[in-house]
Amino acid sequence: MPTLNLYTNIPVDAVTTSDILKDATKVLSKIIGKPESYVMVVLHGGVPIVFAGTEAPAAFAEVISIGGLGQSVNAKLSSTIADILQTKLSIDSSRFYIKFFDSPRPFFGFNGTTF
Secondary structure, eight states, X not given: OOEEEEEESSOOOHHHHHHHHXXXXXXXXXXXXXXXXXXXXXEEOSOOOOBTTBOSSOEEEEEEESSOOOHHHHHHHHHHHHHHHHHHHOOOGGGXXXXXXXXXXXXXXXXXXXX
Protein backbone atom coordinates (compact mmCIF):
# COMPACT_ATOMS: atom_id res chain seq x y z
CA MET A 1 0.00 0.00 0.00
CA PRO A 2 2.83 2.46 -0.45
CA THR A 3 1.35 5.77 -1.55
CA LEU A 4 3.13 8.79 -2.98
CA ASN A 5 1.25 12.08 -2.97
CA LEU A 6 3.17 14.58 -5.08
CA TYR A 7 2.35 18.28 -5.37
CA THR A 8 4.08 20.76 -7.66
CA ASN A 9 3.47 24.29 -8.84
CA ILE A 10 4.46 23.24 -12.36
CA PRO A 11 1.53 22.50 -14.68
CA VAL A 12 1.94 18.98 -16.06
CA ASP A 13 0.63 17.73 -19.38
CA ALA A 14 -0.82 14.27 -19.91
CA VAL A 15 2.37 12.74 -21.34
CA THR A 16 4.59 14.06 -18.55
CA THR A 17 2.02 13.01 -15.95
CA SER A 18 1.95 9.47 -17.31
CA ASP A 19 5.77 9.26 -17.34
CA ILE A 20 6.03 10.50 -13.75
CA LEU A 21 3.31 8.12 -12.53
CA LYS A 22 4.99 5.12 -14.18
CA ASP A 23 8.50 6.04 -13.01
CA ALA A 24 7.41 6.80 -9.44
CA THR A 25 5.39 3.56 -9.21
CA LYS A 26 8.43 1.49 -10.20
CA VAL A 27 10.68 3.40 -7.78
CA LEU A 28 8.35 2.98 -4.79
CA SER A 29 7.86 -0.71 -5.48
CA LYS A 30 11.54 -1.46 -5.96
CA ILE A 31 12.97 0.62 -3.11
CA ILE A 32 10.31 -0.21 -0.49
CA GLY A 33 10.11 -3.83 -1.62
CA LYS A 34 6.37 -4.09 -2.16
CA PRO A 35 4.55 -5.24 -5.32
CA GLU A 36 3.50 -2.59 -7.86
CA SER A 37 -0.05 -3.92 -7.53
CA TYR A 38 -0.24 -2.21 -4.11
CA VAL A 39 1.47 1.08 -5.05
CA MET A 40 -0.54 4.28 -5.57
CA VAL A 41 0.91 7.53 -6.94
CA VAL A 42 -1.11 10.75 -7.03
CA LEU A 43 0.24 13.77 -8.93
CA HIS A 44 -1.17 17.26 -8.41
CA GLY A 45 0.26 19.75 -10.92
CA GLY A 46 -0.26 23.49 -11.02
CA VAL A 47 -0.74 23.75 -7.25
CA PRO A 48 0.10 27.19 -5.80
CA ILE A 49 3.34 26.73 -3.83
CA VAL A 50 5.69 29.27 -2.31
CA PHE A 51 9.03 27.86 -1.18
CA ALA A 52 11.80 30.01 0.33
CA GLY A 53 9.75 33.10 -0.45
CA THR A 54 9.43 32.50 -4.21
CA GLU A 55 7.04 30.81 -6.59
CA ALA A 56 9.89 29.28 -8.61
CA PRO A 57 9.43 25.60 -9.52
CA ALA A 58 9.00 23.56 -6.33
CA ALA A 59 7.43 20.35 -5.06
CA PHE A 60 6.22 18.65 -1.90
CA ALA A 61 5.71 14.92 -1.51
CA GLU A 62 4.58 12.51 1.14
CA VAL A 63 5.23 8.80 1.17
CA ILE A 64 2.94 6.63 3.28
CA SER A 65 3.59 2.95 3.77
CA ILE A 66 2.83 0.13 6.17
CA GLY A 67 6.40 -0.88 6.91
CA GLY A 68 9.31 -0.76 4.53
CA LEU A 69 10.44 2.74 5.48
CA GLY A 70 13.55 3.66 7.44
CA GLN A 71 16.59 5.90 7.27
CA SER A 72 18.33 4.27 4.30
CA VAL A 73 15.13 3.57 2.35
CA ASN A 74 13.89 7.13 2.94
CA ALA A 75 17.20 8.61 1.77
CA LYS A 76 17.11 6.49 -1.40
CA LEU A 77 13.47 7.44 -2.08
CA SER A 78 14.20 11.12 -1.51
CA SER A 79 17.13 11.06 -3.93
CA THR A 80 15.33 9.04 -6.60
CA ILE A 81 12.09 11.04 -6.51
CA ALA A 82 14.15 14.26 -6.61
CA ASP A 83 15.88 12.91 -9.74
CA ILE A 84 12.50 12.23 -11.38
CA LEU A 85 11.35 15.78 -10.58
CA GLN A 86 14.60 17.25 -11.94
CA THR A 87 14.46 15.19 -15.13
CA LYS A 88 10.75 15.51 -15.91
CA LEU A 89 9.90 18.97 -14.50
CA SER A 90 13.26 20.76 -13.99
CA ILE A 91 12.63 21.13 -10.25
CA ASP A 92 15.91 21.48 -8.37
CA SER A 93 16.31 19.12 -5.41
CA SER A 94 16.86 22.15 -3.15
CA ARG A 95 13.23 23.14 -3.84
CA PHE A 96 11.66 19.84 -2.83
CA TYR A 97 10.50 18.56 0.57
CA ILE A 98 9.41 15.00 1.20
CA LYS A 99 7.67 13.63 4.28
CA PHE A 100 7.67 9.94 5.22
CA PHE A 101 5.00 8.25 7.29
CA ASP A 102 5.14 4.62 8.40
CA SER A 103 1.46 3.93 9.01
CA PRO A 104 0.13 1.42 11.52
CA ARG A 105 -1.84 -1.30 9.74
CA PRO A 106 -5.28 -0.39 11.19
CA PHE A 107 -4.86 3.24 10.05
CA PHE A 108 -5.03 2.33 6.37
CA GLY A 109 -8.12 0.97 4.62
CA PHE A 110 -8.40 -1.15 1.49
CA ASN A 111 -11.10 -3.26 -0.11
CA GLY A 112 -13.74 -2.36 2.47
CA THR A 113 -11.60 -3.13 5.52
CA THR A 114 -8.22 -2.25 7.03
CA PHE A 115 -4.88 -3.95 6.68
